[in-house]
Amino acid sequence: MTLAMSEPEPPQKSWWRSNQQRATPWLFLAPGMFMFGLYVIYPIIASFRLSFFKYDGLGTKVWLGLANYQELFSDPAFKTSLYNNVLWLILYLLAVPLGLGIAIFLNQTVRGIRIYKSLFFFPFVISQVVVGLIFSWFYAPNFGLLYSVIEFFTGKGVAILADPVLATYGIIAAGLWPQIAYCMILYLTGLNNVAPDQIEAARLDGAKGLKMLWYVILPQLRPATFIAVVVTVIGALRSFDLVSIMTKGGPFGSTRVLSYYMYEQALSEYGYRMGYGAAIAVVLFAIMMVFISGFIWKMVRDERGNR
């Protein structure tokens, strides 16, 4: 890949021409950078600053120093939220192997398989609000589908969302539904590009089952796995919609996650605690940064490798 600017300028080119090439990218970047700076970069900095203040959204901001963060560490609701976030992260990653499983199952060429693939994918297209409502109905005590099925087999139904221990798992399961679909489509695309001759060769060498998957298929699916892990981690940490729709953090706060707890604190009826909310957001941001940095680090490495 060669770029115009990297080559020595032929002397006959006018000054304007080279200047134009220097200015053009900045002119093209300007609107996008302005919007992104205003709505993304500046708010991140502003939130960091806000986390050291007490602010109710109306009056003046009062400097608190680290008091918001100190309060976080003695706040049981914060601990519950953090714990649930970890749970989300770990369990949500199940979407990656499960998505791979379905992708392998569907990776055949039979009549109508295209429609099957689309229909398997289709939960991802639905809004999380609708997914939350669907699963609320599925879990509903006394008449919910799952409740009735469990009742049929064991004689006693289980109301997932009423149980402080099970509720978070129930919400994560609802979240997994579209996420598995997403991972599945990534892997289906990846599988399309797996080299058939390598598989045949491996077969002739006697590779079978898990060995085949691990040593022959997965290395070829590495880009798909990478993206699947990234979007799943981000999705797990962004889990707001489902908690909000299915339990509003209940029963008694046991399904709160950081993203929901932040919203609850910052925009609650009894007075906006925006500074405290910002402190929660900063913690969430710090967790996310670990993953974002890893992701960016890999991308930078790939970019350097390409050039």
Next chain:
Amino acid sequence: MFPRPIQQSTPATRVIYQIALPVALFLWLFPLLGVAMTSVRPASDLAQGNYFGMPSYFAWHNYVEIFQNSPIGRYIFNSFKVTIPTVIGTVALSCMTGFALGIYRFRGNLLIFFLFVAGNFVPFQILMVPVRDLTFGMGLYNTTAGLALFHIAFQTGFCTLFMRNFIAALPRELIEAARVEGVAEWRIFWYIVVPLMRPAIAALSVLVFTFIWNDFFWATVLTTSASTQPVTAGLSSLNGQWIAAWQLVSAGSIIAALPPVAMFFLMQRHFIAGLTLGAVK
């Protein structure tokens, strides 16, 4: 564990596979089918405990009822009012940023690019309070325009990643040739690059449409009233008013899900191409 093509296996396996497919699909979509059934169940069925049997008749009037007795039509209209400008704005901005970052080499190129990429992944909550204050300060709080502006800015991150990678993979000879001809840079963009970007534009439009249509968080943060709320926030509010009226909640859910689903089935190829960008090398 990479099954041979089914055509090479025994007839028995083939039959089992053909049976397993619909069964698996049925189980996979089980909750959704249940909701679809509930949406055409008359309220009397639910009251009498007929939750899973055949509906005593198909109560299509549930759908009529939600349009007559709730602002769901308005909510859907609002969703379009947010989604369509966002799609146009984001695609326009990211074509430009993608062009700048994909074609030119200059100091700071990678830094800016990764700023866009990283910004795209931040948790919404770290933006929430300042964006709310900002929107309020501009007098755009509780308007679809305020919501759309934020979405345009935020989606530009993801779309820049997408467009930049797409443009960087275009054949450079075309651009070099144009430059040798002395074509102005903006003309290169408009007459050479943009036409080549059509598939990317199509893919991004479908993706952004779906993302924005399904957004719930920003809708609850930046809008409050039925005259401005998009359908996700509206449905959440209606869910609170239709407690125990599952036939209405279900019908509302189906209606809210329809536009992105229709979009997906109509533009499936572009949708998947957009979503799986980078999944193959």
Next chain:
Amino acid sequence: MLHLKKGASLALALGLIAGAAHAEVRTIKYYSDYDPIPLAAMQALIADFEAQHPDIKVELQNFDHEGYKTAIRNFLTTDSPDLANWYAGNRMAPFVKSGQFMDVSDVWKDNNLDQSLASAMPSMTIDGKQWGVPYTYYQWGIYYNKSAYAEAGAKVPTNWDEFIANCELFKAKGIDCLTTGTSALWPAAGIFDYLDLRTNGYDYHMKLTSGEIPWTDDGVRKVFAEWAKLVPYTTANAAALDWQDAAALFVQGKAANYVMGNFAVGVFKQGGMTNDTLGFMPFPTINPDVVRAEEAPTDTVHIPAGAKDPADAKVFLAYIASAEAQTKWNAAVGQLPINSAATVDEADPFLKAGFDLLSSTKGGIAQFFDRDAPAEMAKIGMEGFQEFMIYPDHLDAILTRLEAARQRIYKQ
């Protein structure tokens, strides 16, 4: 250019006509938080109002009841309507103190509301001014399913011990003695309030909700000791049920008793209950030495400080305060009017029972836990009640947590 000009002048002409029409009708925006039955009643009331005042149009926008509680601060501070529903007492204090509700003392004076709404005046007064108009209140108590009682062979209890004893009878028939749905938290508070009012009395309850008594006090423990007797007989999974879901169990006879407000009668009857199958009893006596107190929340309408057309909003407020409007709305919803000149349907046994109950109460009338206690304390408290109903053995941890919250919240 000619046709363009023509078009422009046509648009101008249309604009003038439309403008002229608009000059006559002014629109006021009203945000509410009604369930379906009261919503229909309010829409009917608005239609009457608009007929009387052809120059004012009321644009009602309804929110879901629970979502409204978080939405209100948001819209009051950003994009105010001209009228907004809320509640009397402590629940309105934060909005009054932060200057988000308008002083409407003039509406009270001009319409002699200090006479007609005298009973609710104290709960609407802060700093000697009135900040809204009350239009309805309703008793709480125990609604019971007569068929369930007959099936279990239980008699309507006259005191707490009999009530608990009945629970065994219901259990034998597979009926929940008490049902509730605590998904939205507040239904649990109704049970707590009554247990406290019957165990410790009104004064103690008021001191507790205003932060003067620690949550670790022996009196509070006595309340939970009574509650613990009831927990095993209460509908399982209540935490995932809304009150309407529990109402369905009650209507179907799967539950015998329901601690609820009278607004629920409409839902019970929609489900098929009649005056013959639905019964009402005051919450039974626990400690006979405690003077009987009751719970009757008052609902109100306010003008936000940011209202764009307060003059017309005040006209509507005066209308809502009138005997005519209150009679009509409350009759449709099955609640009690505040206006002393309004009439109550004597033929409705539940309204009559409520009216008699409240007018004969010596001990005092509480609003409700989430209106008597500051909202933040109320939320933490009600989460504690919900937890207690699932894990009664967590009591010590719950009370310690509530006490820590009390010390933080009331200090501010």
